Amino acid sequence: MAHYVCFTGGRDTFGPAVEAAIDDVLHFLHLFYGVGLRVMHGDSEGVDRTAGRLAEARGIKVKAYPADWGRGRGAGPERNKKMAGLLLSWEQFGHSVEVIALPGGRGTEHMVDFSQRLGLNVTQIPLNPPDQPVYEQPTLGV
Numbered sequence: 001m002a003h004y005v006c007f008t009g010g011r012d013t014f015g016p017a018v019e020a021a022i023d024d025v026l027h028f029l030h031l032f033y034g035v036g037l038r039v040m041h042g043d044s045e046g047v048d049r050t051a052g053r054l055a056e057a058r059g060i061k062v063k064a065y066p067a068d069w070g071r072g073r074g075a076g077p078e079r080n081k082k083m084a085g086l087l088l089s090w091e092q093f094g095h096s097v098e099v100i101a102l103p104g105g106r107g108t109e110h111m112v113d114f115s116q117r118l119g120l121n122v123t124q125i126p127l128n129p130p131d132q133p134v135y136e137q138p139t140l141g142v
């Protein structure tokens with residue numbers, strides 16, 4: 001079975017601390033799930049594309065789900081609902097799924113809230129974590 005992870009976070013959330021946090025999470029998940037790990041994201045600047053780039057560098061399969069901004073302001077929430085719906089369907093077929101959320105704005109908040117309403121596991125990763133690596137923190141949903 002596969003383990004599907006959706007990364008979400010702010011468009012303006014990037015830099016060394018973000019890369020280190022995402023890389024810690026990917027390192028742990030890749031060790032735990034191996035070739036069964038799948039990463040998805042919303043294809044925005046910042047957290048989404050950073051997660052995609054770092055996952056691909058580890059040989060992890062990545063799928064981006066860009067919003068169709070030609071459809072107006074509702075494109076972001078529409079895309080978020082699609083990604084959360086995919087996670088829910090994969091979970092119903094026996095795969096493990098989770099949302100990894102780094103700090104962000106209203107779009108990130110929407111993805112987290114909608115995912116939680118569907119009953120999906122959401123792990124929020126702070127950018128100023130305690131002194132231990134992210135993958136050792138008890139909040140990681142594995």
